[in-house]
Amino acid sequence: MSLILSYKEEILTGKRIYLKPLRESDVTEEYCSWLNDTDINRFLSTKRSSIQELEKYVHDRYDDPFCLFYGIYLKNDDKHIGNIKLEPIDAITQSAIVGILIGDKQSWRKGYCTEVMTLIVRFAFDVLNLKYLELGVDERNVDAVRCYQKAGFLKVSENAIPREKTGFWMRIYNQGQEPKDKPPDSPATQSGL
Numbered sequence: 001m002s003l004i005l006s007y008k009e010e011i012l013t014g015k016r017i018y019l020k021p022l023r024e025s026d027v028t029e030e031y032c033s034w035l036n037d038t039d040i041n042r043f044l045s046t047k048r049s050s051i052q053e054l055e056k057y058v059h060d061r062y063d064d065p066f067c068l069f070y071g072i073y074l075k076n077d078d079k080h081i082g083n084i085k086l087e088p089i090d091a092i093t094q095s096a097i098v099g100i101l102i103g104d105k106q107s108w109r110k111g112y113c114t115e116v117m118t119l120i121v122r123f124a125f126d127v128l129n130l131k132y133l134e135l136g137v138d139e140r141n142v143d144a145v146r147c148y149q150k151a152g153f154l155k156v157s158e159n160a161i162p163r164e165k166t167g168f169w170m171r172i173y174n175q176g177q178e179p180k181d182k183p184p185d186s187p188a189t190q191s192g193l
């Protein structure tokens with residue numbers, strides 16, 4: 001757990017982007033507008049948010065010892081284009097659920113999701129020593145599914161996510177190896193970004 005806490009202050013650097021732990025002061029009108037945009041929130045559990053709600057959300061994630069929540073920033077101009085989080089990070093099963101949002105629509109389809117997912121997978125396995133990561137996705141969210149496949153996630157469950165009949169779960173194992181006590185195919189819950 002102390003390992004997770006130490007990463008609440010660390011920046012993770014990729015080729016074109018960096019990930020910075022999000023604080024309340026990073027909440028802007030623009031960030032808030034992403035969550036209220038129906039193009040962006042179509043496949044998210046969060047469908048609307050005020051600035052105050054968002055500040056509380058970010059504050060709570062920062063305070064949560066089982067969560068790492070990062071803003072995605074472009075290296076060339078420090079623009080905040082989205083978020084990624086590991087939540088919850090489960091110390092018993094050594095696993096985490098991933099959620100990603102590229103909120104800046106100008107930044108869609110430029111490979112940022114793929115770059116960020118690849119970076120967070122390496123961090124989760126090489127630094128946090130997790131055994132697997134999982135996520136829920138709607139099959140109609142084709143860019144997301146494609147991005148997760150490219151980062152190495154495989155479909156593990158035909159079961160629908162309770163709130164979405166067209167959803168399924170994907171998982172990636174550290175070094176491609178399923179742990180001996182293989183986890184069940186449908187993880188518990190996933191919260192919105």
Ligand SMILES: CC(C)(COP(=O)(O)OP(=O)(O)OC[C@H]1O[C@@H](n2cnc3c(N)ncnc32)[C@H](O)[C@@H]1OP(=O)(O)O)[C@@H](O)C(=O)NCCC(=O)NCCS
Pocket residue numbers: 039040041043044100101102103107108109110111112113114115136137138141142143144146147150
């Ligand atoms: C889904 C989402 C994360 C994808 O992010 P992205 O940065 O646009 O994704 P990428 O650029 O890495 O591309 C992933 C796939 O999108 C598609 N894509 C990318 N560029 C494309 C283009 N110019 N034309 C058509 N398809 C394209 C491809 O399938 C691509 O895979 P490829 O590189 O093999 O071609 C982003 O659109 C988003 O955050 N949407 C709103 C929130 C959301 O749905 N989050 C996911 C919840 S599970």
